[in-house]
Amino acid sequence: MSTVNVTPFSRRAARRLNLRTLILSLCLLTVLLTLAISLYASYTVQRQLLIQTTLEANRVYASKLAESTNLFMTSAIDRLSYSAHRLSGQLHNASQLQDAVDRIRLDSNRFNSTIIVAADGEILAYSPQKVYPAGQHVASPESLAALRQRALYISEPFTAPSGRLIIFIAQPIIAADGQYQGYVAGTIYLQEHNALDTLLGEHPYKDGSNLYVVDEQGRLIYHSQSQRVGEYVERNPVVSALMQGHSGSQQVTNTQGTSMLAGFATVPTTRWGIVAQRPMASVTSELNHLMFITVRNALPLLLVALLLIGWLTRLITRPLHQLAQIAHHLDDQQALHHTNNVRDWYAEAGQLKRAMQAGLRVMQHKIDRLSQESLTDPLTGLVNRRGLEQVLAQWSQNQQRFTLIMLDIDHFKRVNDAFGHDVGDLVLCYIADQLRQHSRQEDICCRCGGEEFMMLLPDVSAEQALAVAERLRLQVAGQNSPTGQPVTLSLGLAQFPETATAVIPLLKQVDLALYAAKHAGRNQTMVAQPAP
Known part of the structure; x- marks a missing residue:
């Protein structure tokens, strides 16, 4: 039982x-x-987004440096052209010639050495004076090529007898009667300090990112590792694209076997290629850390x-x-x-x-x-309000000096009413692109909501920030928007800690400045007064 x-x-x-x-x-x-x-x-989604964002950032950075380098070379050529014009008919005055070459070399540190050569190849003046003994004739192929060309001459990078890797720029000296009298020239030592080295020598990331420049043959003429200058890297796919005159961005494995996210652009004046790249590992490590925090939470x-x-x-x-x-x-x-x-x-x-x-x-x-809760505005790709609040909290806690620019699209409701919200969204994206174009790498651009945007500019004076705001305002007002006609901006500007020593009063003051700009007729910039 x-x-x-x-x-x-x-x-x-x-x-x-x-x-x-x-x-x-x-x-x-x-x-x-x-x-x-x-x-x-x-x-997967966040990783792809980070890769695309990094590629675009490097492309923009390389394009900006290419433009700056092109301006530098144009400025150097203009300086030589001006000096050649002043020296026309004056090649008999030795002291004036010496003053001229010294002035060209020392002006803005554009050239490492300068020289004036007569039509028969005789060296008339040089700076610094220890480079050449007076009275000798030039003999290098580049110097002789400049004499034969009798026009603006920009050499390919070449190794001088001194062992330096240099480029040589010569501007002809033409007399009033059209007779060729010689040339004035400057050299840039690519492996030594000068204004070009200063322009290219600073990179915003310290995580293995680097910047390098190649010539038309794929040879490194600038690299953060100076011992690599002169090395040929034409097998790199990015360098191959540059040698064909292309600009853009792509993920690539460099010649040392490291996966990189590279942006690249060409310099029109010299046909050089500038590459800004960041290791893939540094990008994914940030995402890995974020996912670890997500799992932990x-x-x-x-x-x-x-x-x-x-x-x-x-x-x-x-x-x-x-x-x-x-x-x-x-x-x-x-x-x-x-x-x-x-x-x-x-x-x-x-x-x-x-x-x-x-x-x-x-x-x-x-x-x-x-x-x-991600930090990116989905429409414009700018930092959203949450991201802005995090940055403001961090900067104020660290006592970081910065300038806050708040801007608003004038009569944006009319755009939506007249053209529809789709066109209104295009206008918002257009303004976001303008903010990116007028910002530095360390600046923060944000869409706060609606048609309101902000820019955070660290370590700039009120005058510099006002100049940025005005350039942005004039650029937007002077060109057509996606509506087919220009839109205008009203802007307010405040500084931390000069205007206010806390975030909330600072936001209040910059908002009052923006309101004052609108009240005064719009399409202008107002600077906030210190909080009482």
Whole structure:
């Protein structure tokens, strides 16, 4: 009799234990798979976004440096042209010639050495004076080529007898009667300090990023590792693209086997190529750290979910035990009633399914919330309000001096009313692009909401910031927007800590300055007064 009683109980216990384990395993697997898939999808999207953002940033940086280098070379050529014009008919005055070459060399540190050569190749003046003995004739192929060309001459980078890698720029000296009298020339030592080295020598990242310049033959003429200057790197795909005159950006493995995100651009004057690149590892390491924080923050929620699943499992096994009891008492008059009650419980099983669905919705809500809390405005690609608040909090805590420019599109409602919200979005993106073009690498550009934007400029004076604001305002007012006609901006400007020593008063003062600009007729910049 006792054996008959124990065996059904043992079987019921075994069934309850096995089913409970199955439910727990299934729920645990579902939660972990959902979490893993969500994290993988988020990681993949964020990684691609970071790569694209880095490529574009490097492309813009390389383009800016190419433009600056082109301006530098144009300025150097103009300086030589001006001096050649002044020296016309004056080659007999030795002291004047010496003053001229010294002035050209020392002016803005454009050239490392300068020289004046007569039409027959005689050296008339040189600076510094230790370079050539007076009265000798030039003999280098580049100097002779400049004499033969009798026009503006820019050499390819070449190695001088002194071992220096240099470029040689010569401007002809023409007399009033059109007679060729010689040339005035300057040399730039590519491996030594000068204004060009200063222009290219600073890179905003300290994480393995670097900047280098190649000539038309794919030879390094500038590199942060000076010992590599003169090395040929034409096998690099980016360098190959530059040698064909292309500009752009791409992910590439460099000649040393490192995966890089490179932006590149050409210099029209010299046909050099400038490459700004950042290691892929440094980009992904930031994302890996972010995902680690995400998983760490999700663990408490996961533990809470597991406790809830255990409790729900107990609730599921209880009605199943009731069904087992009914099976052993089929002759009970209340069995049908109890069966009906269990049948009602199956409706509760449907509620459990909906509860699981609700749990998944909670998980998705967390992922959506994580996405919404990202620091990028989805329309313009600028920093959003949350990102701006983080930067302001950090800078104010660190007592970082900065200037805050708040700007607003004048009569933006009219744009939406007249052209529709799609065109209005294009105008917002257009203004965002203008902000990027007028900002430095360390500046922060933000869309605060609607048609309101902000720029944070660290370590600039009020005069410099006002000049930036005015250049931006005039640029936007002077060209057509996506509406087919210009739009205008009203801007307010405030400084930390000069205007206010805390973020909230600073925002209030710059907002008042923006309001004053609008009240005064719009399309102008107002500087905030110090907070009372």
